Structures are given as C-alpha cells and as structure tokens.
Amino acid sequence: MNSTSASSRLEVQMRITKVTLKNYRQYQDCEYSFPTGAWDSHLFIGRNTRGKSNFLNSINWCLYNDEPHLKDKDQSLPISNTDLLKQCSDGDSVNVEVMVEIQDDDGLYIQYKRSADFSPADNSVGAKEKNNRLKVYRQKSDNRWEPYENQQAQTLVEMYFPHNIREIFFFNGELLNNYFTLSTSQRLKNTITVVSKIQMLEVIVDRLAKIHDKKMKELSRHSPNLKNIEKELEGLKLELDSVRNEFDEIDDQLTKANKEKIELDKELQSSVDIEADEKDIAEYKNKIEALAEMKKNKEIQFNHNAVEYIVLQYLHDDMEEFKSLIDDLRRKNQLPPPVNSELLEQVLNSGICKICNTDIDAKKREYISKLLKTINTSSDIVNMLMEQSNQLTSNLNSFKKIVKAKDTTLAEIQDMNKLINDYDLKIQELEKKVLNIPNREEIKAKRIRRRVVEDSIARNNRMYGVKQLEIEKLDELIAKKQEEFDKALKKQQIAGKFKVEMEFTEKLLKIAQRAKSELIEETRIEVQEKTKDHFLALNWMRKNYSDISLSKDYELNVIHRTGYSGIGSLSGSETALLTLSYILALHELSNLSSPLIIDTPTYNMDGENLTNFSNVLSEISKSKQIILLLTPKEFRNELENVFTPRLTTLKYIESENNSSVLKEI
Amino acid sequence: MPEILYCDLSFKPVIDEIGEIFSKKIGNKEIFLLAMALGIDNPTKIKKRYTFVRHSYLRKDEISLIYTCAWKNLGHDVNSLLDEKVVYDMAEQCANTGFRIISNHLKDSQHQLFKKLVLDTLKKYPQPDIDDGQEFEDIS
Incomplete structure (x- = not known):
C-alpha cells in the first residue's frame, strides 16, 4: 500500500497514488507511483513509442475497458505484451493486469x-482474449x-471518473x-448536462413522463377522439426519438470525421501533392492533344498554301514575262x-455628235x-490582254502574300512543335518526380481519404442543421398536439380521477422539466463565468481579450479587446489555455477534483x-x-525552468529488454 | 469556251490519292492547276478523257494561270490566245504531264516522295523579297 500518509497530502479531494502495469503492451512490469509534495506535479518523459500514450490507454482500459488513444499501427496489435505472447506454447496464455490506485x-x-x-x-494475427474482469477493492x-x-465495481468507477466526461480528466x-473544433455544441451541452448533476432529476422526469403517458392512455380509453389524438402524439414522440437518434449519430460522425x-492534415502537411502533379500531367497531355489537333489543321492549311x-x-517567271x-x-x-x-455607232447612226451635240460632216463620218x-478588228485581243494584265497583277501580288502566309503557318507549326516538346519534357519531369x-500510393490514398472526410463533414454539417430544425419542428408539433389533446379533454368534460391524476402528474412533470432546464442553464452560466475567470486571470490574456461567452446554443466565443470575436482567431497556445480553462471550470462544477x-x-x-x-x-x-x-x-528550457522548482516526480520512460521501464533522472 | 476540263482516265487513282493526302480538303481545280504547273514545260496528249473540272468553277485569276501556261507553250503568240479551245487543250496537256510526275512521286505508300516534291519545290525557289508597301501595279 502507498506509504504516503493522508495527513501529508495536499488539500485535494482525490488523487491517483499508483498505477501498475503487468504485461500491458510494451510494459512487462512497471509501476508509476505518485508521491505528494508541496506541489502535486508529475512529469514523465519518453521518446515516441516508449509508451506515453499507452500509459493513458492503460488507465482507460482499466476503468472502461477501451483504449481511445491508440495510433493506427497499434490497432491491430493485441493488448498483451507481444514478446510474451510469442513465447506462449499451446494452451498457454499471458495475463495482463492494470491497477489504478486512488486515495x-x-x-x-x-x-x-x-x-x-x-x-x-x-491465424497468428492478434490474440484471443478471455476472463476480462474488473475488480475494485475499497x-x-x-x-x-x-x-x-x-455493476458495483462499475459504480465505483463512475463515482470518481464518470465515463461520459472522461475526456476532461x-x-x-x-x-x-x-x-472546440472536435466538439459540436451538442457535445458541449452533453458534458455540461453531466456536470450539472441532474441525474436524479432526469430519473424523476423520466418516471413522471411514463406515469403521465400511462394516465393519458387510461383517460383516452374513455374517449375515442382522445385516443386518436394520443396516438398521433405518440407517433410524433416516436418520430422525435428517431430524429434525436439520427442527430446523435450525425454528431458522433462529425466528431470522428x-x-x-x-490527423490527416497533420500527416499530409509536408507531403508532396501527388494529385496536383498528376493533374498537371493530365492537363499537359490534354494541351498536347489540343495542340496536335490544331497542328493537324495548320498542316492542312500549310499544304494548301504549299x-x-x-x-x-512554277508560273511566276512566265507570268512576269507575259505581263511585261x-x-x-x-x-x-x-x-x-x-x-x-x-x-461611235450611235454617232454614225444619228449624225449628231453626242459630246458637243452638233451635226457631223462627211469627213468626220x-x-x-x-x-x-x-x-x-483589234478589240478582242486587246480586251483579252487587258483582262490578263489585271489578273496577272493580282496573281503576282497573291504570290507575295502566299509566301508570307506559308511562312506564318510554318512558324506557327514550329511554335506548336516547340510547345508540344516543352509539355512532353514537363510530363517526363513530373512523372519522374511522382515515381520517385x-x-x-499511401499519400495519394490519404489525400483521397481526406477529400472523402471533408465531404462527409460538409454533408454532416448540413444534416446537423437539418436535424436540429426537424427536432425543433417536432417539439412544436408535439406541443401543439398536446394542446389539442388538452382542449379535447376539456371539451369532453371528462373529469374524475384520471383527469385529476393526469393533470397532477403533468404539473409535476413540467416542474421537474423546468427545474432540469434551469439547473442546466445555471450550470451553463457558471461554466461560462468560471471559464472566463480562469482564462482572463492570466494577465497576458486580459491584455488581448475582454470577454468569453457560452451561448444558449452552447457556442463558445471569445471577444477580443478590439471587438472582433471568434475562437478561430486564437493562437495554438491560447486555444490550449481556453480549453484548459473550460476543463478546469467543468472540474470545479462537477465537484470531481x-x-x-x-x-x-x-x-x-x-x-x-x-x-x-507551463506556469498555468x-x-x-x-x-x-x-x-x-x-x-x-517538449521538456526544454521554458517548461523545465518553470517546473523544476515545483516538481514532485520527474522520471524517464526508457526501453529495457524490449519493455518500457521508469528511470530516475 | 469549253464547259469541262479533262484529264486522262488513267490518273483517276492518282487524283483520289491526292485527295487523301489533303484529307479531302482540296478541290479538283486546285489539283488540276497543281498538275498543270508541274507539267508546264512538257505538254503531253490525253489518251482517254475523263471529266475533271467544270469551267464555271474557275475564278478569273485561275483562268489567267491557264492563259499564262498556254502563252508559254504557244510560242508567246498572243494571237493564238484568242482561240480558247487551243488555250484549254494546252492546259490539259500540261496537267497530263503533271499528273504523271505526281504519279511517280506517289508510288510509295507513305507519300513521302510527294511530300518531298512539295518541300523540294519550296526550297528550290528562293523566296522573293517581301516588301509590304511594294505591290505589282494594275496598269488598266
């Protein structure tokens, strides 16, 4: 048992004193112990794959029988230490045990x-598991x-580490x-609902609702009209349940996506955009195809010109000679x-000059x-020669133009050839780059996967809103139907004990529902205020930010001194501090220290x-x-300087004989 | 004036092949004028006539090429050009020789020789100095 006496402990309500791991993943036999001191801070430093995340997983496995912090490559590995599993002969098994001790x-x-x-x-892949059990000793x-x-053991887990809000521990x-990116407003609402400690009220509301329904059924048996309305009301409630389930499913999918x-963004951050290169290759190929088609047309034009x-x-010299x-x-x-x-014929026939309008004499005639x-006699030949002279001029000028046109077309074809060659070279370069x-294939698959995930997020975001509206609409319909039912009830003047009892349970139900809503609302405001207290308690935050709000729709918002708002504008560390402030607020309000x-x-x-x-x-x-x-x-100057005077534990997680162990520094 | 210009029936396959080379985007009159130009120095008689080009399809500048061809082969005698039958017969005879030249160049299936003929022709004759401002003047 832990040697630390209760009297020397800090004023905390509950703390982990020890975690032991036996044959769990890379841990064959390891004990993490957490002694107390003036400060209750414990730092464990380990390179990747030494077992930091699996320490977190081991606690989750012990308390909840799952491992939410597994990396992809670990998914297929068994929980038991693989070295020991390999040594198992027929019928042997490896016993895995994780123990979490708290005070x-x-x-x-x-x-x-x-x-x-x-x-x-x-099949030699993975392992068969049996005798999985949780025991709690108090x-x-x-x-x-x-x-x-x-069930009793599980209740003791829930008492100190409620499963549905474990992400705040x-x-x-x-x-x-x-x-705040991963969590939808529904998720924030759920967490705050749990923190509000309204479980008992929820049980009461649930129970009263059942009694109310029962009374309604009894009452409706005395009235066919009421029965119909009640049926419709039930139908609407069923529909609401179904829509709520769909809504929760979408919420869950959104979180996962x-x-x-x-994760994909992180993995693909520095990777080459293969798809972009392949797209470029395809574009160059299309350009080459289009150029080849244009070139073919130009070649036909060139042949015509030729x-x-x-x-x-061939006729040029003769044309020049003929014209000359x-x-x-x-x-x-x-x-x-x-x-x-x-x-002239008209003048001869009339005997009058058509120009000076005088008679012509015999000599002139x-x-x-x-x-x-x-x-x-000579007009035919002259006309023919004049006609030829004109056309020869035209042909000789055409020749000059055709030389230019031919050259232009040829230059265009050459340009196209050059472009085709350039594109060919670019394709070769890109293909070589992509091949190297x-x-x-893995990167490509991940990029495709990211697109699928992005589509899924966009789709689910739309559906999220749609379902929200559906729920609101159904709530309204149910309220109306309830009103209708009440009116029908009054109309039929069915009094008696059913009515009185039903009205009584209805009143109780409304009171309980209101109390529940008010408690959640109060908690929401408290979470907002405490988050604000923690966040703005930091001087450098107060310099930049003036307020924090958690709206009725559970949208968290930070208001900058200059007036603009949005958590998207926070830096990485500011976002982390906001989350930490929010989590601390939830810790305080949950009374779970x-x-x-x-x-x-x-x-x-x-x-x-x-x-x-680090200071915070x-x-x-x-x-x-x-x-x-x-x-x-991570354990570098800034963090080391802050923590070193305040440390209770500082240990390295090392690997020894393929097993993770803790070593003093 | 003749209504039709003829070529020798034996050159029909040659004409079809030229059409193929130019993806059927060249007309009979252009083929006729090409053959006439190639054969301008050595007219030969047609043996069996085959209807080839309608006279009405020819433009005035194209008719002028036919007259130039005739003028060269009729001893530069302008009076002979008054007889249109003589003029067009001469053009047909020159074209007949031209078709034979083309036919010889088309003997390989890839039409390389014909292309060579075109390219050689283009190279053979130096290009005239082009001066955009200086054109032949119409003296009419």
Missing part, C-alpha cells in the same frame, strides 16, 4: 484492477479491504488544441486606247467609220507561450494533481 477525500484507498488472459490467435475505515465486482495535447481530418505556292512559283509584254505594248502605244464603240473598223516519391493526465500537452508551443502555459499548469498543481507525459523535445 479518496477521506484519505482511504481504492484499487481498480482489470485483468484479462490473452493467448495467440489461430479500504474501509477499519483498514479492511472490501471487494466489488460487476485524461486527454492528449491534440484535444487541448482542437477541443473532424478528428480524422486533423500547293498554291507551287502553282504560282503587255505592259510594253501598252507603253509603246501598240495597243489602241479603250474606245466606246457603241457610242468617214473618220469615225474607219476608226470603228480598226477598233472592232516514396509511399506515393480528479487529476489531470495530459499526453504531449505542449507539442506545438514554444517561446513565451510555452512559458505561460504548474500553478494548478498546487491544488490538483497534474500528470504530464512529455517528449524530450
């Missing part, structure tokens, strides 16, 4: 012992030990940083000027007749924030037992 507010000890036997599984005032099992640094997302070019090129000949003839006046022979004859990434056991509490803090956080934790250890499980990286 209650009367200075008497309680020992929680869970044990189970594990034997190798037939020291009486006459120093006699009384054993408890089954045993948790890890991740929860400190993400509590948020947690998984945080054909036109060849035709004009026509131009020469024209320059030498060997081509008659263009004459309007129709006009003879000249015009001669001119007309000459023109008629270790665990690329249980210890705080935190695994890797400061994993993402440094500098001033780490000093401040160490101050708490004046009146509350604090057990911290740290990595060597």
